[in-house]
Amino acid sequence: MLKEQKGITLVALVITIIVLLILAAISIAMLTGDEGVLVKANQAKTDNQLGAVKDKVGLVAINAVSDYYEDTIANGNGEYSDTGIQTAVFDAIEAIEADEITPVTIDTTTDNTVVLSYNGRKTTGTVAVGGGLTWTGFENAE
Numbered sequence: 001m002l003k004e005q006k007g008i009t010l011v012a013l014v015i016t017i018i019v020l021l022i023l024a025a026i027s028i029a030m031l032t033g034d035e036g037v038l039v040k041a042n043q044a045k046t047d048n049q050l051g052a053v054k055d056k057v058g059l060v061a062i063n064a065v066s067d068y069y070e071d072t073i074a075n076g077n078g079e080y081s082d083t084g085i086q087t088a089v090f091d092a093i094e095a096i097e098a099d100e101i102t103p104v105t106i107d108t109t110t111d112n113t114v115v116l117s118y119n120g121r122k123t124t125g126t127v128a129v130g131g132g133l134t135w136t137g138f139e140n141a142e
Helices: 010-032 037-074 082-094
Strands: 105-108 113-118 121-127 133-135
Touching (some): 010 037, 037 082, 037 121, 037 133, 082 105, 082 121
Antiparallel strands (some): 105 113
């Protein structure tokens, strides 16, 4: 009589290895591809740092508007003007120094625009007549 053999066959072992290789390839592609987890995590980190500086710029703009109103209206040092308030906001924004933790580049342009850029990403803000800032979403820098 023949003995009953126990264990796995070579075919079952090969199929198992092939399935594991396919799963490994999919996992590696999801981690490192153009839309992979690592790329998205780095992009989220950059957007977070840009957002922190965007908030800082917004606070500086609000303080500049407040100081401008206090100086011109409350203390009577000059007259209120839209260009004066925009100039005050831009001067305050240009005085911001990027810190070592978040080395974001802050650029102001002549068309009332502030551009924050870092690590291939950017966001753009427009200074309104009253000194407020309107921001676009985060996008890839050109």
